[in-house]
Amino acid sequence: MTPTRVLLADDHEMVRAGFRIILGSQPGIEIVGEAATGAEALARAAELKPDVICMDVQMPDMDGLEATRRIVADESVTSAVLILTTFDRDDYLFEALGAGASGFLLKNSTPEQLIDAVRVVASGDALLAPAVTRRVIERFGAPVEKSTAPVTPPAALETLTDREAEVLQLVAQGLSNAEIATQLFVGEATVKSHVSKVLQKLGLRDRIQAVVWAYENRVAVPGG
Incomplete structure (x- = not known):
């Protein structure tokens, strides 16, 4: 190796x-x-x-x-x-x-x-x-809670399948691949594949960017 x-x-x-x-x-x-x-x-x-x-x-x-x-x-x-x-x-x-x-x-x-x-x-x-995720959520998620204006989903979101969009929301909550696999009743390798496709389709580098992107684009709402 x-x-x-x-x-x-x-x-x-x-x-x-x-x-x-x-x-x-x-x-x-x-x-x-x-x-x-x-x-x-x-x-x-x-x-x-x-x-x-x-x-x-x-x-x-x-x-x-x-x-x-x-x-x-x-x-x-x-x-x-x-x-x-x-x-x-x-x-x-x-x-x-x-x-x-x-x-x-x-x-x-x-x-x-x-x-x-x-x-x-x-x-x-x-x-x-998780502690870092919470601070990212606090920074980027706060405006979402205060806003009542209708939100137009970003066009890039439409390129995701329903399962990929679901995985993105779970990533934005700070869940690991293993935790997502448990919640969705699938294998960890399957989750990893979904995450890779999400990052590729949205043009993101890693999970950290995915969390920021989700909250900036109001894809994930704290407590929702």
């Missing part, structure tokens, strides 16, 4: 050392490089083409959010970016999602959560923990 290649970007050497020990000891994960600044992370990403970049937010020269934005915009780099920060701040969270990050994790998470997060984003999925 080809190992998941990881780049560590953090301006604190001790933090990088800790991540290196945690991740490097896992089968199937290889640390291929490190960066101490945002600009260095950008250069190393282009040079090494890692599968996953563990990206700190506050770094010299260029912060991790701007580095993420540029990495995601570079078509020659297909790395998934996992934001890791000490600061549990909504502005960081939403700017990270807007920049194209595939995951957002606090540094006080357990080693097991870090390992799982790297594997999740490396698989092409997005790390969308």
